Amino acid sequence: MKCVVIGAGFSGLAAATRLLLEGHQVTILEQKTQVGGKAEGWHGIPTGPTVVTMPEVIRELFNRLHAVPPTFKEINPTTTYQYADGRIFRPYRNMERTFQELNYSEADTYQDLLFLARDMYNGAKDTFLFGPPPGMPALMQYGLKHGLKARPNMTLEQLLEPAGKYLKTFFLRFATYMGANPYRAPAVLHNIAWVELGLGVWHVQGGFAAVAQSLEKTLKLRGVEFVYGTKVQGMEVQGGRVTRIQTDKGDFQADWVVSSMDRNFTLRALGKELPQEELTISGFTLQAHLFEDRPLGHQVIFPQNYRQEWADIEADRMPRDPTIYVHTEGKKAFIMVNSPPLETPNKEGYAEQILKLLEQRYPLSIREYNVMAPQDYAKAAYSGALYGRAPHGLKGALRYGWSIEGVKNLRQVGGTVHPGGGVPLSILSGYSGALPEYRSLVKKSRDEG
Template sequence: MSSKKAIIIGAGIAGIATAIRLAVKGYVVEVFEANSYPGGKLSEIEQNGYRFDAGPSLLTMPQYIDELFTLAGKNPADYFQYQKLNTVCNYFYEDGTRIKAYADTQQFAQEINRATGEPAANVIKYLASSADIYNITNHVFLERSLHRLQTFLRWDTVRSIFKLPQIDAFRTMHKANETYFKDKRVVQFFDRYATYNGSNPYEAPATLNVIPHLEHHFGAYFPDGGMYSITQSLVKLAEELGVKFRYNAKVDEIVVINKIAKGIRVQGENIVGDIVVSNMDIWFTYKNLLQKHQQLHPQKTLNQQRSSSALIFYWGIKKTFPELDLHNIFFSADYKAEFSHIWQQQQIYHDPTVYVNISSKLKPDDAPDGSENWFVMINVPANNGQDWERLIAGARQNILRKLSKVLGEDISLLIACESILDPRSIETKTSSYKGSIYGTSSNSQFAAFLRHANQSSKVKGLHFCGGSVHPSGGIPLCLLSAKITAEII
């Protein structure tokens, strides 16, 4: 056990998880958060009797959350409970096709066959391939640092290296999906998983076809208290372990002396620590907190292509829609054009794919009686100085037109209240450079190796966690990031 002090910058999910792991090991831990609330992107909004989970809305691999309570000698169910979804998501196509993505693999494959004519055997074969990629990459790419020699000296790593040709890194997701499926609707269905880490299926490596395995093998879940209850339960655990949270405490500088992290400077106060962990976006960590140390900046990393961002409308809807579920996708008629607009033109396509999350389907008190809380999101480019007021106004109109057409009702007349989150406000609220949700994109076969390490190679005692560093963004990977970082420490 240690009595050293650890300073965590940022109370995002990875920062909280790192704090818990270090507290369990005996560290004195203090977390500094610029906002008045914890959670980072995993926060909530309340308006006019409606409650919205503001950020991540899909929970997979909850075992990584449970593990934190188990490490602390607690019963996870005393803090955090969740249910497995029988239907992962409803899909709506412009041609009228509708698909229910059942959690059960056989039922899902039969549903694909019913809706599109694609042989169920092709779906089963595809998901088996997805499982193979996971089994090869999991212990190497997800659960350990790629920047430490001992990772590559392990026997399971050596075995995985010999199987690397099987992870399909040298063709794109889209090309791989075209070889598995003849029906374009099914190809589009599986291309969508590139958006789970802010990438482009027409550029990202087919290795990312591992993502469907996480959803269809491990399952999708919904926390009984909504997604924000993840943050609340982990903060409660951390505080019980003695972790101190300081809110409205924007860190101004990481203090580095003779290439050793000595602590931080916050609101004119120097806080001394033995370990400093930044949960802030890696770009802002260097540019804002280490601006006095330009020689430390990894310029190639900081210049990498950023992931996509999001435009989210939080709508209180004065009606219920039985045909909708917790998760719903309304596909664009031209997926390639949509991604071209996001990545090449840095604009928003007039027919975007629309994601609608309605937590009141499973948590009725999130909306008044007879109403629903709609989290309506489209993928958009990172902020590069576009005219966002014009883009938002146009996107809102196009989204309403699309949803109204498919659902057969003028949705604009049902909106009781509205809040908006765009790339600019994502950057402001969560210190995500350019509003990119997942840090750097994964639009190359070497992306996994190019993400920033969880430990500084130039400053002793300085570490990093969160979605902008290894292994990537999203709740499960942020929790794994915390695990890797804490184990290095």
């Protein structure tokens, strides 16, 4: 079967792997000149994810190709958190070591909330991560067996209200990994905290870009064709099947199509109406070269008023005092703040505002930098919304499935559909969702913790 995969981000590369292993002829169309999506970056600095979690997913994708997987090194502390009053909190995967960062009352609260996140994750993972998009029977089974653990009638803020101001802010932030406003997120998103705090944060040499390039090389050696600098402009559908993919470099025909584009871009290419729905947050980032070496690690600098940051974003304003995330490695730094999925009118001016805040709170000796605003991310993510539909409310927390209504020979994979955004989940989506018959990339594991 002749297959075309649209997009060479991690979900597209994983989809190509599955199709190749099933014996199909595969061509990947990529609008950029390199693979890896946002991992490609600027002068060796990523414009996208830098936190490596769930390394077993990446490792297994390489194993399926009989290729040497990358080497992962665990990072401890997972991240350094800095509060506006100067307090520093460094959580470790080892809980006893983390307790040394907390007072007695906080240590008890941290343990209780971490174990709750673990229980939520263990209850949800087989249905919402390591399985096909759940239908009503699977949702009912989950609800009967684990539903109460998910606190279905609570918001995340309500769940965390007793935690005290430091730990509440700390745990709220994990909902942003799904693109949510943490003050509107459902309580079930608390499970995300376990992925980082319980399963660990890792580093891979060269970052995600090196991982993507290694996959690209392996797939090429196995016969996959890559066509770069090719933007999909439309898809012709006849008899409920895609018969032609129209690009700025000519038309492509295929028996089977896998789109790893943003779901809304796929719908637009098919000439379908886009759903009217709330979108996730976007990001405003700087990729910086430094004068001095900085240690490898992740830093989160909280603002004076975390709630006000999200009030600004809800009002479609760039936050005046945002949470600032910084990843450093040698003379490179990736800096990110949350933003609404809208065009930033004066992105250079806002970048200067962020740099002034950094100068006060976490000084970096910046030699040069590049700016990426929501309108720049909008080239690959509809309206710049990095995770598609906002996961607010129980319905919002459910991701779209892998099919597009009325199109029989097309599958939709990637971060805007099941199981969600981020590199590991995008890989799971691409591999398992590339064909109608479900194939698991990783074995369903026993409960963690």
